[in-house]
Amino acid sequence: MSRQLTERLVFALLTVAAIATASPIVLVVGYIAVTGAPAVTWEFLSAAPYDGMRAGGIWPAIVGTVYLTLGTGLIAVPLGIAAAIYLSEYAKDNPLTRAIRIAIINLAGIPSVVYGLFGLGLFVLFLRFGTSILAGCLTLSIMTLPVIISTAEEALRSVPQSFRVVSISLGGTKWQTIRRVVLPQALPGILTGVILGLERAAGETAPILFTAAAFFLPRLPDSIFDATMALPYHLFVISTQVPGMPLRIQYGTALVLLIFVLSMNIVATVIRSRARAGRQW
Amino acid sequence: MTAGSPPPKIVVEKLSVQYDDGTESLRNISLTIPANQITVLFGPAGGGKSTLLRALNRLNDLVEGVRMTGKIYLDGEDITGPDMDVVSLRRRVGMVFAQPAPLPMTIRQNVTYGLELAGVRHAGQKELAMEKALRQAALWDEVNDRLEAPAAALSGGQQQRLCLARVLALEPEVVLLDEPTSGLDPISTGKVEESLHEIKREYTIVIVPHSVQQGARIADYAAFFLQGELVEYGLGREVFIAPKNRRTDDYVTGRFG
Numbered sequence: 001m002s003r004q005l006t007e008r009l010v011f012a013l014l015t016v017a018a019i020a021t022a023s024p025i026v027l028v029v030g031y032i033a034v035t036g037a038p039a040v041t042w043e044f045l046s047a048a049p050y051d052g053m054r055a056g057g058i059w060p061a062i063v064g065t066v067y068l069t070l071g072t073g074l075i076a077v078p079l080g081i082a083a084a085i086y087l088s089e090y091a092k093d094n095p096l097t098r099a100i101r102i103a104i105i106n107l108a109g110i111p112s113v114v115y116g117l118f119g120l121g122l123f124v125l126f127l128r129f130g131t132s133i134l135a136g137c138l139t140l141s142i143m144t145l146p147v148i149i150s151t152a153e154e155a156l157r158s159v160p161q162s163f164r165v166v167s168i169s170l171g172g173t174k175w176q177t178i179r180r181v182v183l184p185q186a187l188p189g190i191l192t193g194v195i196l197g198l199e200r201a202a203g204e205t206a207p208i209l210f211t212a213a214a215f216f217l218p219r220l221p222d223s224i225f226d227a228t229m230a231l232p233y234h235l236f237v238i239s240t241q242v243p244g245m246p247l248r249i250q251y252g253t254a255l256v257l258l259i260f261v262l263s264m265n266i267v268a269t270v271i272r273s274r275a276r277a278g279r280q281w
Numbered sequence: 282m283t284a285g286s287p288p289p290k291i292v293v294e295k296l297s298v299q300y301d302d303g304t305e306s307l308r309n310i311s312l313t314i315p316a317n318q319i320t321v322l323f324g325p326a327g328g329g330k331s332t333l334l335r336a337l338n339r340l341n342d343l344v345e346g347v348r349m350t351g352k353i354y355l356d357g358e359d360i361t362g363p364d365m366d367v368v369s370l371r372r373r374v375g376m377v378f379a380q381p382a383p384l385p386m387t388i389r390q391n392v393t394y395g396l397e398l399a400g401v402r403h404a405g406q407k408e409l410a411m412e413k414a415l416r417q418a419a420l421w422d423e424v425n426d427r428l429e430a431p432a433a434a435l436s437g438g439q440q441q442r443l444c445l446a447r448v449l450a451l452e453p454e455v456v457l458l459d460e461p462t463s464g465l466d467p468i469s470t471g472k473v474e475e476s477l478h479e480i481k482r483e484y485t486i487v488i489v490p491h492s493v494q495q496g497a498r499i500a501d502y503a504a505f506f507l508q509g510e511l512v513e514y515g516l517g518r519e520v521f522i523a524p525k526n527r528r529t530d531d532y533v534t535g536r537f538g
Contacts, residue, residue: 092345162382169340170395170447171372180398185385279385 039252080148136212151193188275301346438469
């Protein structure tokens with residue numbers, strides 16, 4: 001086979017592979033958008049479900065997912081960033097920190113349903129939080145932490161060492177150096193990790209299955225000890241547990257969840273590209 | 282020091298620096314660095330010059346696995362002890378590095394950074410210190426109309442003078458320079474050397490030059506280092522023109538290097 005022919009063949013194969021990987025996302029989003037869009041009305045977004053969830057809207061599930069995501073952020077973001085700062089800036093290379101690192105990597109590999117079971121055992125039953133927003137947020141936080149810690153640590157490490165040495169040589173303490181030079185430079189990368197982590201928390205079903213989610217709760221939760229409806233779990237319920245469910249409501253719910261998660265993704269992408277454009281190193 | 286020599290600023294006594302892997306960077310160094318003079322530390326790479334510089338403001342502390350024995354006195358005060366306040370020491374002993382390393386901030390923020398770390402809040406005071414420092418570093422005329430521009434937008438030579446200015450803004454007592462002109466063109470190099478002559482009235486300067494020629498041009502005092510040993514130390518004109526030690530002579534005249 002001539003070299004030109006090989007070249008063309010390889011190019012064609014690679015192009016097909018690239019299109020093949022991109023097409024599912026187009027198909028999934030497109031199909032859900034087309035099928036679900038007619039269901040998404042103002043009432044759908046703003047009313048509680050009724051008639052065995054076969055009618056009405058998904059407002060309590062939207063609010064529940066927002067609560068769970070924000071609550072998870074409140075716990076996981078400060079903790080995760082603090083841990084990342086420790087690992088990147090303070091920790092010496094010793095058996096303890098190596099163990100912490102391995103633990104974080106392995107934490108990221110645990111199936112989400114296992115987190116759910118763990119949350120049930122620790123937060124719901126042992127600590128007696130009950131099936132509640134609090135228990136759900138704590139469970140989601142544990143699941144999200146590895147993502148936040150590892151992306152934040154990577155962002156911190158990518159800040160040139162020379163900035164730290166210069167700041168120290170100008171009479172800066174370690175913390176002054178971190179706060180004034182290292183953190184601001186790493187912030188866009190950290191934010192990206194935070195959003196990607198929270199996006200995962202917003203879309204997960206298994207961790208909240210036993211810890212926070214209510215099958216049907218038409219009112220809004222009024223304390224962190226209340227159970228709550230949530231979009232992913234609601235979608236699971238109306239797709240598998242309710243006979244005679246109109247298809248468009250399922251797809252409408254899926255579309256709302258998708259928009260919620262994808263818009264977080266877009267925000268992360270914008271932050272990242274803006275930071276890259278303005279970077280001075 | 283002989284009679285009539287300037288007062289000592291830094292006294293190094295039997296200083297040795299070793300790394301964990303057993304390599305020795307400095308072996309039993311003793312020397313006295315006079316106040317308000319330019320002291321040049323020169324010699325082939327790996328001789329321990331930078332290590333000595335970084336011992337003078339305890340920047341070696343940042344490197345893991347470094348062991349230091351011996352004493353260093355700054356104005357008679359031992360700075361090697363474990364309870365030395367290294368943060369305020371570094372304010373008194375500033376440093377300019379080989380690579381211009383402006384912080385990712387504006388020109389103004391780079392110069393006032395050290396002052397802010399030290400807790401200076403008064404805007405007027407920062408302003409005065411910034412202008413004075415930029416003038417001393419011979420940079421004011423080139424940047425006074427664009428102080429809010431990012432420091433990274435400056436040329437390499439300007440960046441290095443900015444790095445000198447941000448050290449001077451702290452009004453330290455000693456300024457350490459580690460091959461500050463190694464990446465600069467001859468004109469920028471000349472400007473940096475000029476400002477060193479300007480500022481030595483106010484500061485004690487210790488510099489590792491990037492060449493023997495530069496050392497000879499600027500030295501009041503000169504120390505020749507070879508493989509961690511201080512081979513010869515004295516007045517610059519003696520060390521560079523009529524060295525007493527054979528090895529110094531060989532190096533200065535270019536027989537090895």
